[in-house]
Amino acid sequence: MIYFDNACTSFPKPPEVVESMRDYYLRIGSSPGRSGHSLSLKAARLIFEARENLSHLFNVPRSERLIFTSNATDALNLAILGLLTEGDHVITPSMEHNSVMRPLKYLLKKGIIDLTIVPSSEEGYIDPDALRKSIRKNTRLIAVNHASNVVGTIAPLEEIGKISGNIPFLVDAAQSAGAVSIDIEQMGIDLLAFTGHKSLYGPQGTGGLFVREGIDLKPLRLGGTGSKSESWDHPDFLPDKYESGTPNTAGIAGLGQGVKFILNKGVDEIRQHEMRLTQSLLECLEDIEEITVYGPRNPSEQTPTVSINVRGREASEVGYRLDREFEIMTRVGLHCNPGTHKTIGTFPHGTVRLSMGYFNTYEEVGQVLEALREIATIP
Numbered sequence: 001m002i003y004f005d006n007a008c009t010s011f012p013k014p015p016e017v018v019e020s021m022r023d024y025y026l027r028i029g030s031s032p033g034r035s036g037h038s039l040s041l042k043a044a045r046l047i048f049e050a051r052e053n054l055s056h057l058f059n060v061p062r063s064e065r066l067i068f069t070s071n072a073t074d075a076l077n078l079a080i081l082g083l084l085t086e087g088d089h090v091i092t093p094s095m096e097h098n099s100v101m102r103p104l105k106y107l108l109k110k111g112i113i114d115l116t117i118v119p120s121s122e123e124g125y126i127d128p129d130a131l132r133k134s135i136r137k138n139t140r141l142i143a144v145n146h147a148s149n150v151v152g153t154i155a156p157l158e159e160i161g162k163i164s165g166n167i168p169f170l171v172d173a174a175q176s177a178g179a180v181s182i183d184i185e186q187m188g189i190d191l192l193a194f195t196g197h198k199s200l201y202g203p204q205g206t207g208g209l210f211v212r213e214g215i216d217l218k219p220l221r222l223g224g225t226g227s228k229s230e231s232w233d234h235p236d237f238l239p240d241k242y243e244s245g246t247p248n249t250a251g252i253a254g255l256g257q258g259v260k261f262i263l264n265k266g267v268d269e270i271r272q273h274e275m276r277l278t279q280s281l282l283e284c285l286e287d288i289e290e291i292t293v294y295g296p297r298n299p300s301e302q303t304p305t306v307s308i309n310v311r312g313r314e315a316s317e318v319g320y321r322l323d324r325e326f327e328i329m330t331r332v333g334l335h336c337n338p339g340t341h342k343t344i345g346t347f348p349h350g351t352v353r354l355s356m357g358y359f360n361t362y363e364e365v366g367q368v369l370e371a372l373r374e375i376a377t378i379p
């Protein structure tokens with residue numbers, strides 16, 4: 001079996017991720033920040049360590065500003081619905097995921113916000129100057145996907161961070177966190193949404209949001225936090241303000257270990273390996289005449305995610321044959337991102353997405369290419 005669907009969810013996970021979750025259920029099992037007994041304190045320690053590891057990875061100076069959520073979607077909803085109010089204007093490129101576009105379109109349809117969608121190029125490149133020219137007096141948010149989940153294109157965050165100035169800058173790092181280096185200070189990021197189960201190597205059901213000091217989001221959930229229990233007013237301090245309800249302790253423990261794995265290896269080493277795999281895949285794809293490759297076709301400007309189509313074949317047929325005949329897992333279709341497929345010219349049929357990760361090998365790239373060659377040339 002060859003797993004080329006890491007942009008959807010990474011697999012396999014480092015063994016220590018799985019081990020930490022098993023260990024939590026076997027030896028700790030209780031709720032953090034609630035009962036105060038020794039097992040509860042051990043659970044709280046796991047959450048604390050995961051928060052510290054993530055803060056280290058993104059250069060967040062005060063870890064309490066890093067909120068745990070259930071996934072990137074949850075974090076993006078908190079950022080968008082928690083920030084925007086009547087009369088606000090938002091700028092976003094044309095390649096955003098539905099987890100950004102749907103909350104924005106919801107607010108637009110309700111007449112709450114005004115939205116400018118700035119077209120990206122066919123390869124997925126953003127024009128920072130076009131973003132800058134769209135700024136109005138009432139612009140309250142610039143929301144940008146760091147790395148495309150369809151073609152891998154990496155956005156120039158540092159440049160956009162400078163342009164955004166005092167306007168809150170929200171980055172969707174679902175595809176990039178752990179795979180591309182992120183420094184919230186250097187990049188001027190005010191809100192950073194990430195998911196645990198992709199290139200951070202954590203389990204599903206984990207994610208988070210960094211919220212810069214001075215940005216006040218309306219919490220979307222109120223309730224028990226284990227703190228200030230004497231009061232019927234929801235706590236106004238972080239992280240409790242945005243973390244009501246019992247957390248996914250086992251999941252967060254696993255995520256903490258995933259991030260530790262990345263910190264030990266170094267994002268650069270992971271990036272180098274993934275760039276080499278991308279290079280090797282792209283070079284050989286070029287030789288197969290029947291295959292069209294979308295996106296930058298440049299490993300240093302993309303994550304290890306490559307979208308293709310095979311002449312005369314539906315993406316769904318190619319994905320089906322890769323799975324059934326060659327045991328190669330990919331994802332076909334629109335990838336929860338119709339905006340990108342419209343931008344790159346593949347709407348409504350979509351593409352076959354080949355997305356690699358740190359655990360993929362050159363041998364696997366070779367086997368995938370052989371399978372694609374066979375599908376492309378033998379009826």
Ligand SMILES: Cc1ncc(COP(=O)(O)O)c(C=O)c1O
Binds near residue numbers: 007008071174336
């Ligand atoms: C760019 C992007 N944003 C947001 C998401 C949503 O992530 P999650 O499903 O973990 O909420 C994804 C997941 O595919 C993504 O690729």
